[in-house]
Amino acid sequence: VEGMIGNGYSRELAERIYEQLRGFGSYGFPESHSASFALIAYASCWLKRHHADVFAASLINSQPMGFYSVEQIVRDAREHGVEVRPICVARSHWDCTLEPGNRPGRMAVRLGLRLIKGLKAQDMAxxxxxxxxxxxxxxxxxxxxxxxPVAQLELLAKANAFALAFGKDSRGAKAQIKILSGKPLPLFDETEIAEPELELKRLTDGQKVVLDYQTFGLSLDQHPIAFLRPDYAQRGIITCRDALKLPNGRHVTVVGKVQTRQMPSAANGVIFMSIDDESSDLNLIIWEKVGQACRDAVFYGGLLVISGTIQREGEVVHLIARMVTDITRDLEKIAQRDSTASLTLEGTGGSGLEGGHVFNTRPAIQINSRDFR
Known part of the structure; x- marks a missing residue:
């Protein structure tokens, strides 16, 4: 203020300008920041609208970043008509790439080797x-x-990366890798090693999905909850998609895999959560009182049953949670399920050959949500 007065402005005007600046400073963006953000937002929207294939591949290759996981990006791309192809040792590069697709004017996204947990970029290069x-x-x-290295080949096998190239599923590929050891000798540089054809137990559909999630955090085949849906349907638990169709104020119970948790410091203890099932995503609002009453489930659960009330404002739908229950242990049942039948297959809970194990996989899928404070 004194500086403005010294430059010839009246005290009244100087104080009025100061108060305006102070008020704006508590919430306002600099114009340059706003313009930059607006340009990025517009370019992103345009790219997703007109080149959804390029947009999806670029986002995955930029991970880790931002709010959405690779699984969410892949799901959204497929829902917008993008063909997403599995990892293949004969076709995949380190990053996701684009290939001629089955739709005119649209490329297909080939998932990259970078998604396989534990794989080394140098070996793959x-x-x-x-x-x-x-x-x-x-x-x-x-x-x-x-x-x-054999250990890297085993990771490729677990990711089913040999299926398209050589017709070997995870179990068959791992069995053939077991005969390899050490480093190849110069004597055998031009000698093809005979790969025995073994009679192997078929992997259940559930085991395939478990391996997918354990290896690269998503599956192009089935959503984990699809294998458990018959059980939940018997309990009156509906899908997220059906919940999104209900009118405002309707009480409902859903089940979902946690994708994100947001706990903003300015939200007075309110928790915002995003879940998904085999049908859709669904956003939750969890008031502080419910969050404290169901604390372990809300903060640490990976697979949740949520009962609450639909809140609808136009096209925006939330579920206001009243009760949250952790059922993460249900994921242990998936490896024993075939297709989506509510059936436990005897003798398929393990993952080995007759007389010896090929994979010592954990029976459950580990849910790695993205949590923000």
Whole structure:
């Protein structure tokens, strides 16, 4: 104020300008910041609208970042007509790439090797380089020509990366990798190792999905809850999609896998949560009192049953939670399920060959939500 007075402004005007600036400073954005953010938002919306395939691949390749997980990005892309193809040792690069798609004017997204947990970029760069010289003929051909460590080949097998190239599912590929050891010798540089055809137990559909989630955090085949839906339907638990269709004020019970939790410091203890099932996403509002009463489930649960009331304002729908129950242990049942039948298959809970295990996989899917404060 004194500076403005010194520059010839009246005290009344100087104090009025100061109060306006102080009020704006408590909530306002600089214009340059607003303009920059608006440009990024517009460009992102335009890209997703006109090039959803490019948008999805770019977001996945930029991970870890932002609010949404790879699983959510892939699901949203597929719901907007983008074809997403599985990881393949003969076609995938480290990053997600675009391939000619089945729809005119639209490319398909090939998932990249970067999504496989524990895979090393250096080993895969070498594999991709050798692959460019001549296509691989078999798993042993990769091991012989590239020298890829057996442990890395096992991760590729667990991700079902040999299925398209060699017709070997996770279990069959892992069985053939077991005969490889150490490093290939120069004597065998041009010798193809015979890969025995073994009679293996078929993986259940549930086991395949469990392996997918354990290996790269998503599955292109089934959502985990699809295998448990018959059980929940008998208890009157509806899908998220059906909940989104209900009128304002309707009481409902849903089940969902936690995607994100938001606990803003300015929200007075309110928790915002996003869940999903095989049908759709659903946003929850959990008041502080409910959050404290159901604290363990709200803060630590991965698979939840939520009872509450639909809040609808136009096209915006939330579920106001009244009760939250943690049922994460239900995920342990998935490996024993085939298709979506409510049936436990005897003898399929393990994951090995007759006389020896091929995979020692954990029976349950681990839910890794994104939590923000």
């Amino acid at each position: 070498q594999l991709i380089g050798v692959r460019g010289e001549a296509a691989f003929r078999s798993i042993s051909d990769i091991w012989r020509r590239v020298g890829t």
